[in-house]
Amino acid sequence: MTTSAIKLTSPHELLAVVPYLLGFHPTRSLVLLCLSNNRIGLTQRLDLPENADDVASALLPSLITENPDAVILIGFEDQEDESLPALEALTTALQSRAMRIHDRIVVRGGRWRSLDCHSPSCCPPEGSPVPEPADVPGVISEFVGRGVAPHHDRESLARQVEAGPQAAAVATMMRELQTTAGCPTVPRADLFTAWPRILDPDGQDITTEDAALAAVSLLDIEIRDAMVAWLCPGTLAWPPRLAITTWCSRHPEPSRSASSGRALTACSMAASRLAGVQPGSPSRADRRRRRRRTTARPLVL
Numbered sequence: 001m002t003t004s005a006i007k008l009t010s011p012h013e014l015l016a017v018v019p020y021l022l023g024f025h026p027t028r029s030l031v032l033l034c035l036s037n038n039r040i041g042l043t044q045r046l047d048l049p050e051n052a053d054d055v056a057s058a059l060l061p062s063l064i065t066e067n068p069d070a071v072i073l074i075g076f077e078d079q080e081d082e083s084l085p086a087l088e089a090l091t092t093a094l095q096s097r098a099m100r101i102h103d104r105i106v107v108r109g110g111r112w113r114s115l116d117c118h119s120p121s122c123c124p125p126e127g128s129p130v131p132e133p134a135d136v137p138g139v140i141s142e143f144v145g146r147g148v149a150p151h152h153d154r155e156s157l158a159r160q161v162e163a164g165p166q167a168a169a170v171a172t173m174m175r176e177l178q179t180t181a182g183c184p185t186v187p188r189a190d191l192f193t194a195w196p197r198i199l200d201p202d203g204q205d206i207t208t209e210d211a212a213l214a215a216v217s218l219l220d221i222e223i224r225d226a227m228v229a230w231l232c233p234g235t236l237a238w239p240p241r242l243a244i245t246t247w248c249s250r251h252p253e254p255s256r257s258a259s260s261g262r263a264l265t266a267c268s269m270a271a272s273r274l275a276g277v278q279p280g281s282p283s284r285a286d287r288r289r290r291r292r293r294t295t296a297r298p299l300v301l
Helices: 011-022 054-066 084-096 137-145 154-161 167-181 188-192 194-199 208-217 221-231 243-249 253-269 284-290
Strands: 029-036 039-047 070-076 101-108 111-114
Touching (some): 011 029, 011 039, 011 111, 039 054, 054 084, 070 084, 084 101, 188 194, 188 208, 188 221, 194 208, 194 221, 194 253, 208 253
Parallel strands (some): 070 101
Antiparallel strands (some): 029 039, 101 111
8 A cells, every 4th residue: 555755845844853753852963864765764863972073983884874865964952053063074974975965954942044055035044943743733743643742852762661670580581581592493483472462552561571572582683673564664564474474464553552652661671681682783674774764654855
């Protein structure tokens, strides 16, 4: 089935969408959005660094993998021009690799301005107001309809997956499961069994055993892809011949919001252990999992 795109017609509308793409309202940040066929793809955010030269080394590897047609750079700052060193350093790095920059925007004090537009009629020197969601209802309605709302800041988003009181017990069980799962005689289905119970909005409280099984299962790229594809529609294709794919396809969209909350609960139960998991060097396809898309409809400029 083909879905219509959400058309963004101006930086005004783009800035309204950015918090929904990130999951929180950014402050003192550099945000990079990739455009491919005029559609927003990979979105990256970085705290404004003390050393502007650190920006390129942090953002370019994923950007080179993405290979977009163009990029948009947005500097969120508290003090006047504090984002400019990072923006200029990244601009220089992008230009040295012949990557096209669609626009560069600075946001400060509830107003925004373009660094590359010098027409007072559309880009006044004092900047323009950053829109509230109510100012662009046609753009934001898709997110609101799915129960998506950005957190006030990154810290409040991070608290969603802070280690819970059961983290130590889950970590112990995860270590045991990872040892067992290393044996080829253990079927993948044993790791998958927890997810239908976790994602059931009407299910029982998540157990330590299910949290551990779910956390270890995410080391399996296909299971991880299936979870992303179901919880964030439009981001990834469904992995073929996978039991969780069949289960997710049978559950309607309205249950996904509640299921996402239960998935976060499971992650918080295993957070301290997941923080130390190193699944190995990601492939090109795996790196694309860094996309963040909270709407099933593509965003088009």
